[in-house]
Each structure stands twice: as C-alpha cells, then as structure tokens.
Amino acid sequence: MTTLEPRLPALRRIRDIGLLPILLVLLAAVMIAAEPRFLTSQNVLNVLRGSSFLIIVAAGQMLVLVVGGFDLSVGAVMALTSVASALAMAMWPEAQGATAALSIAAGVAAGLGCGLAFGLLNGLCVAFLRIPPFMVTLGTASIASGAALLLANGVPVYGLPTAFVAGFGRALWLGLPPAIYAAAAVVLLMWVAQSFTRAGVYIFAVGGNLQAAVVSGIKARAYIILAYVLCSMLASLASLLLTAQIGSGQGSIGDALTLQSIGAAVIAGVSLRGGVGRVQMVALGAIFLLLLNNAMDLLRIQSKVQAIFLGVFIVLVVAVEELGKRREQRD
C-alpha cells in the first residue's frame, strides 16, 4: 500500500502546520489591509493583553482536557480568587501599618489558595470518587461562584494597595503589561514540561490510554489530580492579574472565560477525548479568538452579531479539522 501524499510539498506543509496559524495570518493580513487602526501599537497591545489572560486559563484547561476531563469551574474559581484576594488585601491596608508587600502577599496567597483548594476538590472527586468531570466541575462552579458572591455580597471589593494596581496590574515593563510576560512564561514552562519532563509525558499518557498508563505503572490518579490543580491555579493566576488590572475584586470576573477557554483549546486541536494537545497551539487559539473579537469591534460589528460569528466559527474550524483528520486516516 502506498500512502497518498499531496503532490506539492507546500500543500503537505500546510497540512502539517494546521488550519489555525494560517487563519490567524490571513485574518491579520486582511485587517492590516482593511483597517488602519488595527496595526497601531495601542490596539496590538490591547489584543495581546486581552489574550494573555485567556492564554493562561486555556493552557490550564488544556491540561484537564488532555487527561480526558473538563473544567467548567475555571470562571467561577477566577471570580472567587478575585474576591478573596481583594478582601485579603483590603483587610491589611497599607494605612494600618502593614507594608504593601505584606498586604499583597496575603492577597496572592488567598487567591492561589482558592485555586489550590478547588483544584484539589475537582481532582479528588474525579480521580477517587470517579464522578464524571462535567458534573464535578459544574457543581464546584456553582459552589465557587456562590461563595464569591457571598463573600463580596455581590458588589465589587475596593481598597487594593496601589503597589498592586498601579505598580503591577496597570504597569508597563519594557513597554508591555506584566500579564503578557506571565502568559509567555506559562506557555514556555508548559512547553518545556510537555516536551522534556516525565510528568508532562505521563499526563499525556494518562489521557491517551488510561488503562495502558496504569498497567505501565504510572500513578494515573496523581497525574489527574495534578492536572486539575494546575488548571485551577492557572485560573487563579489569570484572575490575580486581571484583578490587578481592574483595580477591584469582582464576583463576575471569569463569566465568559470558561467556555472561551474550552473554545480556544478546541480550535487549537486539543481533543475532547484526551491525550492530544499542544500548549503553543492553544496560545495561538486564544490569540485568534481575541483577534477575531478585536477585528469585529474595529469593523463595528455589533456584539450581538459577533456572538453568531463566533458560534459559526468554532463549529466550522473543528469541522474542517475533523474532515482533515478523516482524510489523513483514509490516506
């Protein structure tokens, strides 16, 4: 049997790269040609800043998808993190003698603590109680958002230290917001982990074939829990960055990010069946979603119409990739 390769090497290369980077370049090219405001440094910075939050959350979501799960609680964990960290910081305000560093440390600890707690809860329920991840995270989402609203009584929490807001969240380091550095670091670390470390390889093995992984002596449960914990903590990290930028703790901070993070991962080729996913592609997926949003904003497409485009688009990208995969299998 001979394999049917596309005749032109260029065509083959396109197939290897995948649809997403091509679409990304196309969209950017069209926008540069059509809309002069697109390439201004302010706009590019906006898109990058917006996508860096989604990149961090989607990278975590990818880990959970890779072990064959789902995390519907990332948005709610973000909300809880935002409120809890803001309350912790407001509890030790600079005025009362505490240093800004202490106040910020308390806030960050409270925020990441929420992520850790919910990640453990999700992971333990999935790995040990074997509850379907969809339902576990649906339940914990309800718990976390309820707790966030309860803590803050449904109103924003003010009183964050200026060192946290002006000095960090809204600051520019070498002309770029800190969130971008954070996103780049997360992607880089995860790329290193998935390519070179044992834990990275094992997480993919657990998602690819759980039984084979268990038989090979991999502590599958530990890696499943690790994936959920990392996912929740990354959501917390994104939430801390976003809270620092907004300047107050918000109980509604992550509303849209749950489904967006799954969307970004899926258009980047992460399989919902587990075992497949590359963090660099997920980052591209997140940038693409934000770019699409930005392009539609600049072209003055109403946000309501944007929702329709986004819906059609997600289905279309996945459909085309699915088609490509089937053709590959046939070849």
Added chain:
Amino acid sequence: MTSMPVAANAPHRLRQSPRVLAQFMIAILIVAMLAGFSMLEPNVRSPRNLLNIAVQASYLAIFATAQMLVILTRGFDLSLGSCVSAVSVVAALVMTGTGLGADAPPGLLIAAGLAAGLGTGLAVGLFNGICTTWLRVNPFIVTLGSLNIAFGVASIVSDGRPVFDLPEAFSALVYGPGPAGIPIPLIIAVALCLLVHVIATYTVFGRSLYLIGGNPRAAAVAGVATRRTLVLAYVGASLLAAVGAIMLTGRTGSGEPNLGGSLLLPSIAAAVIGGLSLLGGIGKVAHAVLGALFIAVLSNGMNLVRVDGYVQDIVLGAVIVFAVFLDRFRAARI
C-alpha cells in the same frame, strides 16, 4: 454444591440492588426534604405551595427530558438555554404583530407565534443534529456554537429588550388554571413526559437512542440508522425546549431575550440527579421528572425558609456533586 447457585446469584443481586436503591433514594430524599422544610416552615406543605412546587417542577421536567434525549446518545445540549431565549423572543415578536400586523385576529397571531417559536426550536435542533452527525463535530463544540448563535439571534431580533403586550388569550392558553383547577403547565408537562416516555420505550427511534448510547459502533453495525436517530434526538430536544420556552413566556407575560440564561445547568443537573447516566444509554423520563422535582423542592424550601440566594448556589452545587457520586454506583453496574 448446593451453595453454588446462591454464590452465583449473589454478585448479580448485589450489582442490581444499589441501582434500585438509588432510584428509591431520590424519591425518599424528596419526601424527607419536604418533611424537613415543613418542620421549619409549615407553609411548605400547604396545598397551594405543593401545587406551586409541581408547577415549578413542570418546566424543569420538560427541559430535563429534552436534555435526556441527547444525553442518552452520549451527547449534551449546551444550547438549551439560548434556544429558550431565542424561541421566547421570536414567538413574542410574531404574536405582537411582527410579520402579520398587529390588526390580525388574536387567534391567528397566537397560532403564528407558536409556529414561529417551534420553528426556531426546530432550526436549532437541525443545526445541532446535522453538525454532530454529518460534520462529525463533537456535540459539546456544536452546541457551544449554537449557544452563541441562538444567543446572538435572541438579542438581535429583540434588540436586547423584553417584548411586551402579548395577546391576553396566550397567557390563559399556556399558563392559566385549566380544567378542574389543575394548572395548565402541569397538564402540558405530564402529557409531554408521557409522550416522550412512550416514544423512548416503545418505538424503534426510542430504542435506537439507548443502543447508540450503550455502544455506538455496535449500534451502527447492527443496522441502526445512527445519523437519522441522532438528528431526531437533537431536534426532539430543541422542540421540547421550545415548548418549555413558550410556556415560560406565557408565565412571564413577555418575550425575554434572557429567559433561558440560567436554565442550562439545572436541566442537566436534574436529569443526572434523577439517575440518568452521563455515559449514555441509561435513563428514563421518570429520572428526569424525579430530578426536576428534587431541585424544585430544594429551591422552594430554601426560598421559604429564607436561605440567602448565594448560599442556595453553594448548596445546589454540593448537592449536584453528591447526587452524581451516588450515580457512581449505578455506573459501576455497567
């Protein structure tokens, strides 16, 4: 030797019993909750409130039954809430004269509104079904897409505002008290649930749902018309959602672009709490109905004993996880 049959039987019975127990458990829990809440607040068990709970559960039972049709096939319908919103505003707009003119006779307006609402549901269902079967996109992604699309449509056609001034006869038709004082939503819900039960239990389509959910490949090999069944399942789910949307529209008395905003999660939760397996292939309409009753009793009770709304979220979340934990025993049977 004489002990052999017993030993051989025992594991079978053991495997069966938790499932039966879990089925009773949810019914027992509902009664226990009612008893507990009425000790704290006697009004809970007043006939009026019990009827209230039944009506509240009616809507949720319809949505949970809709969800059941697709969950049986190992799918999901994330678009249910948005579909409800879109149906509500489309039906309301047609009933208030968009298309026919406000002078048309109310009977005709209502009929056209109902048709437009059901048509909207049909369109969403066809989109979901066709994308999952012919384009082979994962149902999660398809319905995530249609969630956005239906949400966009709902807010565009209504311009984000509620549609008021529905014909008075409409509310009477789908909300008012019916014969013998039984609320109409309850009658519609019972009729629909019975209908779906009969379809799921006695028709080829219904049995195919279970086969596909139990083992998709085996079902296809056995000659089940997989694609047609799946499309019909999604269409059925969206049509049920549309009926529920029309009933809710009659209750609020206006077309609401945000009517279904918080319906998605309870619809799945009710089905699963009642005993539907998320792994597909296992579940009955009775499960969806019991789950809906469970959530209705829980939230009604918490409201009457004045539990803070935010705390209610936390309780509901914990209950979902716990209920599905019980589901594990049923899943273990497979």
